[in-house]
Amino acid sequence: MAKDKLDLVTLEVIRNALPAITNEMSHVLQRTSYNMMIYEVRDYCCGLVDSSGYLLSQNMGGVSHFVSDLGVVIKDGMERYGSKGFKPGDVIITNHQRVAGQHLNNVVIYTPCFVQGEIFAFPVIRAHWVDVGGMSTGFSAGNAVDPWMEGFQLDQIKLYEAGRIDEKVWRILKDNIRFPESSLGDLQSQVAACRLAERRLEELFDRYGRDVVTDAIRQIFDQTETRCRAVVEKMADGTYEAESLFAGGALDNNEPIHIKVKVIIDGSDMTIDLTGCSLQRRAPVNARTLAGAVVAYKCITTPFEPVNEGSFRALKVLIQEGNYMMAKYPAPMASWGRTLPTVVDTILKALAPVMPDKVPAGHLGVLGGPAVFIGTDPRNGQGFVTQSIEGGGWGGRPWGDGESASVSVCQGDVRNAPIEKMELRWPVLVMSRALRQDSGGPGKFRGGLGMATHIRNRVEGRWNLADSGRRAYPPWGLWNGKPGQPSEHLLRLPNEPDFKSVDVVRHWVPADSDAVVITAGGGGWGDPLDRDVERVREDVLEEYISAEAARNEYGVELDSKTLVIDRKGSARLRDELRKARQT
Secondary structure, three states: OOOOOOOHHHHHHHHHHHHHHHHHHHHHHHHHOOOHHHHOOOOEEEEEEEOOOOEEEEOOOOOHHHHOOHHHHHHHHHHHHOOOOOOOOOEEEEOOOOOOOOOOOEEEEEOOEEEOOEEEEEEEEEEEOOOOOOOOOOOOOOOOOOHHHHOOOOOOEEEEEOOEEOHHHHHHHHHOOOOHHHHHHHHHHHHHHHHHHHHHHHHHHHHHOHHHHHHHHHHHHHHHHHHHHHHHHOOOOEEEEEEEEEOOOHHHOOOOEEEEEEEEEEOOEEEEEOOOOOEOOOOOOOOEOOHHHHHHHHHHOOOOOOOOHHHHOOEEEEOOOOEOOEOOOOOOOOOOOOOHHHHHHHHHHHHOOOOOOOOOOOOOOOOOEEEEEEEEEOOOOEEEEEEEEEOEOOOOEOOEOOOOOEOOOOOOOOOOOOHHHHHHHOOEEEEEEEEOOOOOOOOOEOOOOOEEEEEEEOOOEEEEEOOOOOOOOOOOOEOOOOOOOOOEEEEEOOOOOOOEEOOEEEEEEOOOEEEEEEOOOOOOEOOHHHOOHHHHHHHHHOOOOOHHHHHHOOOOOEOOOOOOEOHHHHHHHHHHHHHHHOO
16 A cells, blocks of 8 residues: 555544544543542543644543643643654643643643654643642632642643653652542553553554645544534524623622623634623632633534544634633632533523524533542541532433433533442442432423432541532523523531531531532423423323422323323413413
8 A cells, every 4th residue: 555645445544543542542541540530430531632732633522621722731832842842752741720721630641752753743631630739639629719729730841751750750749649649540541541642643654654644634624624614604694692690709709700602603604702701700710711612612513523623623712811711820720610511501502593403401501510528538547539520400402301410511421420439439328319300491391300419428527519600590491491400519417407508618527427419400492381291291200300390380280199191181271371471
């Protein structure tokens, strides 16, 4: 086979080989990591980024709001070291917020891959470490007022140079992390996965040659862009707007965060304007990311196709310095991702009039319900962190009900931690993990259900049970659908008879206290009085909704014993409910 010619078969091989490399990186990371947030919850992404910062591929299910900012990290690294400043065997570590502002637990590891003596690309992994010092344990830095309180800041540091580890950097890391075995074990897993990707890329170039692979990547980008443009071109030109609110904090006088978007369609070009959003805050809800716009655009255009730089070339994002999503360092960013799912939802909401057959109602709108308990295990005297991300409800869709107990649109293949492993690893009991009846917003297509996870800590320690920011702003319905039920956190101490609603960070509790993490249900799509009566009955039988909700929200009369539908009574009740709306 000639190495200087690209044919269609070779193009398809390379098109599939690049994602296959990142998927293999993901498998290595999962198999070898120490931290359940990686090997069970899958809070990470693996990517290949070329020396210009262009995304070549991402692993299947990789956290989408992680991968959207990998390119700026690589560009910054290239500016720092220059094209001649990297050597084979280098390993760079960074989590600094001045470039791609996230919470400091999201640590990036990348390595250079050389072709014919020149840097071609970087395998790169961003993964959630259990701790990076400061207040960062778990998701525990929600009350940090600056990055130094949050944890250890690493700014494009070479941990390995030409294959040799810098022992001083390693010792500094080890001495400033509460759980060095876990975090440094994850670091080594990230390095191993990047090394594997280097070998796979070298094999690809050895087989086809640099010119063929480069030409294939160019065509893949062009074809991906063309497919995205084809979707946008079918939309009516115009400017579409929407806004939503998100809870502020005491540091900002409880002023809500305004999320205001404009989506401008001009032929096959799309511009997402976020300049109307709130300016950066004192509370740590700030970020430095284009993830909200990028994730929304991907959802709108080619959600089922592999992602690469061509996926976003036809998108223009307007956002100014000082916007809370493009905050200037050192704005506090410990809860950087809290609002991003709502940003995505708001962009989709703006496009609902032009995409009525595709846009769903609002989903839980946050990354999930974090379950974080910090304590010391009496069996071995070692500290531990219980961590899980509890899913919630997605909005009803134009063709069906929303999904239940799922994490947000920004999170790829993230899932909650298995109960069995939580109880095996940590001194906690998961008393129940259940869907929340009646939490999905009523609609022709019902919103998905949220969850209620009840956990008892068997030792004293500290709970994180912080307000998600959407408690006062539930997921919205569309086209006369109703909102879903909002999130909540409950706590009961051993001597207390009842649960209390709480909003606490690192809150000390005695052994045998009970916490409940309650996540929101999705909004409903369409008029609930138009929902098929048989589907309403099925929901009651499955205990997704109560008989009272069937009657009051959906206008369906059921026999109290047999749950048989009273069709005449239901028709009469629905007429009455429709007339009551008009008065």
